[in-house]
Amino acid sequence: MLSLFRSQGATPPAVARAREPRARVAGAVRAGTPQALAVRAIGLLPVAAALMILRDDGSIGFVGANRAFDATGLGPSAPGSPIVAQLGDRIRAFIASDQLSEEFQWQWGDAVERRHFMVSLARLKIKSGGRFLLSLVDQTAERRTERNLRREMLTDSLSGLPNRAGFSDVLETTFGAPDADRSNYAVLIVDLARFARINACLGSMVGDELLITVARRLKGALRARDVLARTGGDEFGILMTLDDGPGDADHVARRIQGALALPFQLSDYEIRVSCSIGVAFGAEDIADPEDLVRHAQFSVKRAKTSGLVEIYQSRAHDQAREQFGLETELRRAIENRALTLAYQPIWDLASGDILKFEALARWSTEDGVDIPPQDFIRVAEESGLIVPLGRWAIDEAARTIAAWDSAYGGSFGVGLTVNVSAIQLQRDDIVAVVERALATHKLSGDRFTLELTESALVSEGDTIGRTMHALKDLGAKIAMDDFGTGYSNLAYLQKLPIDLLKIDRSFVTGMLADRDKIAIVRAILSLAQALGLRACAEGIETQELAQTLAALGCAYGQGYLYAPPLTADAAYQLVESRRAAATAASTMAVRRSASGNPSATH
Numbered sequence: 001m002l003s004l005f006r007s008q009g010a011t012p013p014a015v016a017r018a019r020e021p022r023a024r025v026a027g028a029v030r031a032g033t034p035q036a037l038a039v040r041a042i043g044l045l046p047v048a049a050a051l052m053i054l055r056d057d058g059s060i061g062f063v064g065a066n067r068a069f070d071a072t073g074l075g076p077s078a079p080g081s082p083i084v085a086q087l088g089d090r091i092r093a094f095i096a097s098d099q100l101s102e103e104f105q106w107q108w109g110d111a112v113e114r115r116h117f118m119v120s121l122a123r124l125k126i127k128s129g130g131r132f133l134l135s136l137v138d139q140t141a142e143r144r145t146e147r148n149l150r151r152e153m154l155t156d157s158l159s160g161l162p163n164r165a166g167f168s169d170v171l172e173t174t175f176g177a178p179d180a181d182r183s184n185y186a187v188l189i190v191d192l193a194r195f196a197r198i199n200a201c202l203g204s205m206v207g208d209e210l211l212i213t214v215a216r217r218l219k220g221a222l223r224a225r226d227v228l229a230r231t232g233g234d235e236f237g238i239l240m241t242l243d244d245g246p247g248d249a250d251h252v253a254r255r256i257q258g259a260l261a262l263p264f265q266l267s268d269y270e271i272r273v274s275c276s277i278g279v280a281f282g283a284e285d286i287a288d289p290e291d292l293v294r295h296a297q298f299s300v301k302r303a304k305t306s307g308l309v310e311i312y313q314s315r316a317h318d319q320a321r322e323q324f325g326l327e328t329e330l331r332r333a334i335e336n337r338a339l340t341l342a343y344q345p346i347w348d349l350a351s352g353d354i355l356k357f358e359a360l361a362r363w364s365t366e367d368g369v370d371i372p373p374q375d376f377i378r379v380a381e382e383s384g385l386i387v388p389l390g391r392w393a394i395d396e397a398a399r400t401i402a403a404w405d406s407a408y409g410g411s412f413g414v415g416l417t418v419n420v421s422a423i424q425l426q427r428d429d430i431v432a433v434v435e436r437a438l439a440t441h442k443l444s445g446d447r448f449t450l451e452l453t454e455s456a457l458v459s460e461g462d463t464i465g466r467t468m469h470a471l472k473d474l475g476a477k478i479a480m481d482d483f484g485t486g487y488s489n490l491a492y493l494q495k496l497p498i499d500l501l502k503i504d505r506s507f508v509t510g511m512l513a514d515r516d517k518i519a520i521v522r523a524i525l526s527l528a529q530a531l532g533l534r535a536c537a538e539g540i541e542t543q544e545l546a547q548t549l550a551a552l553g554c555a556y557g558q559g560y561l562y563a564p565p566l567t568a569d570a571a572y573q574l575v576e577s578r579r580a581a582a583t584a585a586s587t588m589a590v591r592r593s594a595s596g597n598p599s600a601t602h
Helices: 002-006 034-042 066-071 081-097 140-154 164-176 194-200 204-221 246-261 289-306 314-335 374-384 386-410 422-427 432-440 455-461 461-472 489-494 515-530 543-552 568-594
Strands: 021-026 049-054 060-066 101-108 115-123 131-138 187-190 227-230 235-241 264-266 269-271 273-280 339-349 354-364 416-421 450-453 475-483 501-504 534-538 556-558
Touching: 021 034, 021 556, 034 049, 034 060, 034 354, 049 066, 049 081, 060 066, 060 081, 060 501, 081 101, 115 140, 164 227, 164 235, 164 289, 164 450, 187 204, 187 246, 187 289, 187 354, 194 204, 204 235, 204 246, 235 246, 235 289, 246 273, 273 354, 289 339, 314 374, 314 386, 339 386, 339 568, 354 374, 354 386, 354 568, 386 416, 386 422, 386 432, 386 568, 416 515, 422 450, 422 461, 432 450, 432 461, 455 475, 461 475, 543 556
Parallel strands: 354 416, 416 450, 450 475, 475 501, 501 534, 534 556
Antiparallel strands: 021 060, 049 060, 049 131, 101 115, 115 131, 187 235, 187 273, 227 235, 264 269, 339 354, 339 556
């Protein structure tokens, strides 16, 4: 189009045939001059355009403009043209430069009626200096459409609140402000209890009604400047300003709990919904605002367990990260069969014979660090690794029994007890696992005793009952571990095929100096005797304690009095040495009896 402005010839035919000028001329411009031709040429442009001039005194004026430009209301007819008022300095800088053209974005108007333009400046190739072409492309419709789409993307359609992305946008805007003090802010995460159950049982319509009502109550509990968002299905996020320090967050949390304390009237139902609240405080060392949300979400998980408003503590977060690292190492150790079993003997308190060993999992990392069983068992249960860990333990215990039989040249006559987690009992086919281990290592089921906790036995009574009967059909025995520390549902003792009650060490340790503990142990032993069950006491550390338990009617015992957990080879040698000593003592007694000195046997 600039070629039109370089023309020095006659008026273009299209312009000459026009019944009226397509561009209005401001001021006197002689016909036939390049300026006049330029003014007429801009009438052919499909966009708003104006020929303008920078005068010697620095003022900016209009030489001519087309109809599209006049329609914008920004031309010379507008009092104090916004073009001159707002873009004057930029126009002067452009004329003073060596650029032939320049484009930039420009906004004009207030927040409600704001208009958006792409402004183009072009220098004219004519002798008269200071003249230039200004064109405008109105992008208002596109920007409004874009803004509306963005608003929809950042807004939860159900509650009308910002969604997760919208909440992140608010955080970035707030924390990105030059004068923002991040320590003056806190993020609260509110997680609704029972929402999934309500939604599943009463329908999505009732669930939606509940969320809308909860959003209204939360909004009413907050201050006007606090930002409420729906960050998940049953989760709400709050960005609040701390005027009087961290105590503000506690006050808001209490108001939220109070707002949700009243029952909700949903259709024909009146329902109470509680919530868990996690809080994370801002700090200058938090580089990413998203970390604040993650910290609050971590705290709300702890709140679900504690029932309290939980505040993020970096140490707890570091411990969680350590557990994830431990989980990774444990998974690798299980896959590589890098764990071991230790074996603690279970003794017959009357005869002094070793009847069986309890198999206990042990783990040393690749760096040689011993991880306490309570630590890695907890991680295994939380991560689901308890299932492969339990399978490995059962197979490894069967392998050990088979190795003892092979070394002995027949049945070694000693069995093993293996602990089975409640989680494995629920998720795994434990009967198939035991049956496969017995078949693989050619063992009979009576060599195995499976120890189950009280919580495992009462969690799903009918299912667990069928499982236990199936295990009994294999010949295995069932022991209830840590008896007295769980639910102690006595009906299950009568209903389920249990063979052995193991008295928890918390009752046995210090029993001789505590009458209450003696009473509890006596009651457990009486119950076992009445139901035809055997009892085994854990944590026996003195001979006096062992004798007292035997006198009370306890059949078996285990503890450091007899031996600590041993390796498989050491356990085998312990049994062999005990048998050898018993054989030697028996032989000596026979010889002395034959020599006529029966008292020498004592």
